[in-house]
Amino acid sequence: MSPRILGSTTKRILNQLRHDHRTVGLLVIVPILLLTLLYFMFKNEALLPGQPSTFDRIGLIMLGVFPFVIMFLITSIAMLRERTTGTLERLLTTPMGKLDLLFAYGIAFGIAAAIQASIAAGVAYWLFDLDTAGSTSLVILIAIANAVLGVALGLFCSAFARTEFQAVQFMPIVVIPQFLLCGLFVARDQMAGWLQAISDALPMSYAVEALQQVGAHADATDTLWRDLGIVVGCVVVALTLAAATLRRRSP
Amino acid sequence: METAIEVRNLVVERGKRRVLHGLTCSIPRGSVTGLLGPSGSGKTTLMRAIVGVQIVKSGVVTVLGEPAGTPRLRHKIGYLTQSPSVYADLTVRENARYFASLYKGITPADADNAVEMVGLGDAANQLVATLSGGQRARASLACTLVSRPEVLILDEPTVGQDPVLRDELWHQFRAMAAAGTTLLVSSHVMDEASRCDRLLLIREGALIADDTPDLVRASAGTNDLDAAFLHLIRTMEKTGVAS
Ligand SMILES: Nc1ncnc2c1ncn2[C@@H]1O[C@H](COP(=O)(O)OP(=O)(O)O)[C@@H](O)[C@H]1O
Ligand SMILES: [Mg+2]
Numbered sequence: 238m239s240p241r242i243l244g245s246t247t248k249r250i251l252n253q254l255r256h257d258h259r260t261v262g263l264l265v266i267v268p269i270l271l272l273t274l275l276y277f278m279f280k281n282e283a284l285l286p287g288q289p290s291t292f293d294r295i296g297l298i299m300l301g302v303f304p305f306v307i308m309f310l311i312t313s314i315a316m317l318r319e320r321t322t323g324t325l326e327r328l329l330t331t332p333m334g335k336l337d338l339l340f341a342y343g344i345a346f347g348i349a350a351a352i353q354a355s356i357a358a359g360v361a362y363w364l365f366d367l368d369t370a371g372s373t374s375l376v377i378l379i380a381i382a383n384a385v386l387g388v389a390l391g392l393f394c395s396a397f398a399r400t401e402f403q404a405v406q407f408m409p410i411v412v413i414p415q416f417l418l419c420g421l422f423v424a425r426d427q428m429a430g431w432l433q434a435i436s437d438a439l440p441m442s443y444a445v446e447a448l449q450q451v452g453a454h455a456d457a458t459d460t461l462w463r464d465l466g467i468v469v470g471c472v473v474v475a476l477t478l479a480a481a482t483l484r485r486r487s488p
Numbered sequence: 489m490e491t492a493i494e495v496r497n498l499v500v501e502r503g504k505r506r507v508l509h510g511l512t513c514s515i516p517r518g519s520v521t522g523l524l525g526p527s528g529s530g531k532t533t534l535m536r537a538i539v540g541v542q543i544v545k546s547g548v549v550t551v552l553g554e555p556a557g558t559p560r561l562r563h564k565i566g567y568l569t570q571s572p573s574v575y576a577d578l579t580v581r582e583n584a585r586y587f588a589s590l591y592k593g594i595t596p597a598d599a600d601n602a603v604e605m606v607g608l609g610d611a612a613n614q615l616v617a618t619l620s621g622g623q624r625a626r627a628s629l630a631c632t633l634v635s636r637p638e639v640l641i642l643d644e645p646t647v648g649q650d651p652v653l654r655d656e657l658w659h660q661f662r663a664m665a666a667a668g669t670t671l672l673v674s675s676h677v678m679d680e681a682s683r684c685d686r687l688l689l690i691r692e693g694a695l696i697a698d699d700t701p702d703l704v705r706a707s708a709g710t711n712d713l714d715a716a717f718l719h720l721i722r723t724m725e726k727t728g729v730a731s
Contacts, residue, residue, distance in 0.1 A: 245589035326573065330565070488502060
């Protein structure tokens with residue numbers, strides 16, 4: 238790996254994003270629109286005194302889920318384009334290392350996700366009075382880790398798609414089961430044993446648990462750090478798998 | 489003359505087909521070698537093997553004394569893919585500067601020079617997506633030339649360019665060779681052959697001539713390279729052996 242190549246590649250990816258005004262706009266606006274929708278859905282719910290509102294519970298988790306889903310999609314399409322337009326083949330004939338490319342995607346879209354998550358969190362906390370016991374910065378930190386996980390999985394999955402049509406089909410496969418089993422719809426300890434086992438194997442379950450920890454505790458708990466560690470571990474595994482799909486020689 | 493690229497008994501299979509059948513050739517340093525042959529004859533495949541991105545069945549490819557594809561060679565070899573490989577959502581200048589940044593000691597000014605060199609100075613700040621096909625091909629060429637590699641493998645660099653530009657590009661190739669760069673340039677049109685120091689004529693994955701343009705003409709008994717090509721193919725088919 239070379240810091241010079243890593244840096245210039247990160248800059249190049251962000252430059253590509255910058256030229257695409259509509260995507261930048263969507264990155265910022267879509268989470269806000271969805272949070273707004275969520276807010277009004279639960280605005281009139283009847284609460285017993287002391288009961289936390291559903292928006293507090295779901296809105297918090299959404300702050301971590303949006304970056305994952307969106308960065309997964311953007312990365313799989315961006316990497317697929319590198320493969321189909323021949324730029325990947327060209328890059329692999331230059332001194333660039335495979336990890337330079339993969340880490341550059343992680344850092345570039347991680348930065349994009351940090352901005353996205355900060356704006357979404359800002360809206361949720363100040364406009365919609367999202368209430369968490371722990372700090373906003375922890376929520377954003379978890380959101381970034383989750384976004385980078387989306388990037389890493391996107392880099393890996395793009396190897397199995399030939400077209401953009403195929404690439405978008407990976408979203409339901411990768412995202413929806415994780416979303417259903419992450420503990421948002423049914424608490425994980427109330428699931429059937431085999432479902433719980435699957436849930437235990439899916440990284441998003443840990444990101445969601447970490448967010449729930451921020452929601453319930455004023456200070457960062459050990460569980461939170463353990464969960465964050467697991468998410469980061471999954472990023473490393475996914476990046477390793479992605480590196481294995483980058484072949485300098487092809488048939 | 490010193491050899492820059494050495495190919496011995498190269499066999500390549502793509503899909504289920506054998507594309508190169510034990511090809512042998514050597515390319516001298518500091519020269520322009522033309523790789524000519526009809527479409528589908530294996531020009532791109534041979535170039536990919538030299539760059540080190542092609543899985544080969546058997547045979548040896550050596551570039552500057554090292555096996556093709558070794559990491560050290562990546563600093564010294566430049567490859568222009570047949571279809572332009574540049575980022576459509578970046579400007580010409582951003583593309584050139586990005587590829588420049590991958591090489592040690594190559595500056596943004598070098599990138600801007602490369603853009604001028606391919607005649608895209610006026611379009612430097614234009615997004616590649618908005619360029620014409622010929623301009624896009626030149627943007628891709630600029631990104632290959634930017635690192636001033638010792639060995640340049642150019643796959644059909646002048647296709648779709650207007651005659652004036654083509655002439656300019658060939659002058660630059662000649663100037664680079666004069667300065668010591670080794671160039672392998674493929675083409676499927678014969679009129680570029682006379683610009684080369686040597687010619688490799690390839691058909692159906694086999695070499696049918698490896699000589700100077702003059703000697704190719706002489707051995708075929710004609711001044712016209714197209715006719716020479718036809719003659720060589722006919723002779724080969726009659727005798728049933730590749731030279
Ligand atoms: N990716 C591939 N898979 C299978 N066959 C291929 C592939 N690429 C090229 N070929 C075949 O290899 C042969 C040589 O192709 P190529 O080297 O591209 O020829 P040229 O560059 O001279 O036009 C052609 O018959 C072509 O169909
Ligand atoms: Mg070709």
